[in-house]
Amino acid sequence: MRIFPALAAAAFVCGGLAAPAFADALPMDTPITVNGITTVCTGVGEDAQHDPRWMAYPVRIEFSNNGAQYLTGATVTLKNGAGKVLSVIDCGGAWVLFQLVPGDYSVSATLDGSQVPAVSARFSPPAQGQKRVVLTFKGVPADE
Numbered sequence: 001m002r003i004f005p006a007l008a009a010a011a012f013v014c015g016g017l018a019a020p021a022f023a024d025a026l027p028m029d030t031p032i033t034v035n036g037i038t039t040v041c042t043g044v045g046e047d048a049q050h051d052p053r054w055m056a057y058p059v060r061i062e063f064s065n066n067g068a069q070y071l072t073g074a075t076v077t078l079k080n081g082a083g084k085v086l087s088v089i090d091c092g093g094a095w096v097l098f099q100l101v102p103g104d105y106s107v108s109a110t111l112d113g114s115q116v117p118a119v120s121a122r123f124s125p126p127a128q129g130q131k132r133v134v135l136t137f138k139g140v141p142a143d144e
Contacts, residue, residue, distance in 0.1 A: 025090040034087045037078070038099040041091035044070050048095070057097035058125040061107055062134045067142020070094035073112040074135075080105060100125045109135050116140055 026041035042048045063071040078087040081104030108120035116139035
């Protein structure tokens with residue numbers, strides 16, 4: 001897990017346990033389709049933040065600490081509103097992007113190699129634009 005300074009917003013999430021639909025590490029900056037959901041693992045460098053391809057994804061999941069610094073290396077579980085696991089992925093970056101159809105979803109994440117408890121949030125993709133879901137791991141101190 002690495003920490004990157006950045007502005008982060010409030011966290012809101014909800015998750016659970018189930019068999020993974022996909023558990024391999026995603027390649028950085030490469031869209032992958034799992035169970036019909038296109039997913040991208042990316043970072044927060046200048047290129048990633050301004051890459052127009054990533055704005056086409058209606059949901060952006062970010063990992064941060066209480067100091068509003070990005071964290072990298074998380075295992076992410078995406079569920080639909082009924083609690084069915086849609087995807088379980090490992091992302092070495094600080095963002096996971098999802099192409100999702102309208103509906104209710106939940107996402108949970110754990111930091112790789114950390115004993116910090118999982119965090120989770122519920123969300124719905126927006127009709128337009130991009131929904132930013134920040135998962136804040138409060139047990140990870142800020143890097144001052």
